[in-house]
Amino acid sequence: MSNTKKHHIIPPQQEGKASDTDAKTTFDTTAKAKDFYEVAKQRLLHVNNWQKWAGAATASFQLTDAQGKDVDRTVQEGDYFKIDIPGPGPVTGNGYDWVHVETITKSSSGDTEQVAIQVRPASNPNNERKDVAHFFSDAASSSFIVKREGTTVTAAVHGRNEKPNTNTETLVDKARNATIASGAVAAFSKLQWKSLVNGLVKKE
Numbered sequence: 001m002s003n004t005k006k007h008h009i010i011p012p013q014q015e016g017k018a019s020d021t022d023a024k025t026t027f028d029t030t031a032k033a034k035d036f037y038e039v040a041k042q043r044l045l046h047v048n049n050w051q052k053w054a055g056a057a058t059a060s061f062q063l064t065d066a067q068g069k070d071v072d073r074t075v076q077e078g079d080y081f082k083i084d085i086p087g088p089g090p091v092t093g094n095g096y097d098w099v100h101v102e103t104i105t106k107s108s109s110g111d112t113e114q115v116a117i118q119v120r121p122a123s124n125p126n127n128e129r130k131d132v133a134h135f136f137s138d139a140a141s142s143s144f145i146v147k148r149e150g151t152t153v154t155a156a157v158h159g160r161n162e163k164p165n166t167n168t169e170t171l172v173d174k175a176r177n178a179t180i181a182s183g184a185v186a187a188f189s190k191l192q193w194k195s196l197v198n199g200l201v202k203k204e
Contacts, residue, residue, distance in 0.1 A: 009105050009116045010143045016136075016163030019189060022156035023197040030111070030151055036203070037148035040155060041115050043200045044146045045074040047081060053199025058192050059085040062096075068125035075117060077104050080125060085192075093124045093133030099142070114147035121165065137165040146200060155200035157193040 027033040043053055047063040062082040065071050071079070083097040100122035106115050120141050121134030132138045143158040 010158045019159040021193040024154040025201040026152045033151045040146045054195040092129045098133040116145040155197040
């Protein structure tokens, strides 16, 4: 995990659609907020548990290493997320949508600290197909952030440059991706990410 003084890893919006989803919890003391930030940070870094925090009706996430082998640990740069969303998955992804973990950053400045994961749609590392196994093209990115500012802990997901992935080898995947991506930002993605950020900062 790299350290940086930059507080954001959100790419600029250039094409397609953008989405921003967040949730926050405020505490009566900074000490309590710092303690909870550590809890929320661990929830973010343990990707395999995301469905637990988002709810059973949402997508499930399986972390894999750079070779596509399932792993049960905190996320690392170079890993993949193997995502099982409701409905049919892409043929090239063996039924899953795949994203690659490009960067994980950790920063702190004054009374602010945050951890962020940036991922991008990717090909399936388990087969020889090179086309992107995701309903968005690889121009898209998702940034997952947990941040503490004073007594407030925030979880956020920022999607950028989201457009359908129609550059696939199979007609089935091309039709599937166009159908899903056309309503993903307004419907599924918004519900998915809202459920996740609410769960990441939920007090127990």
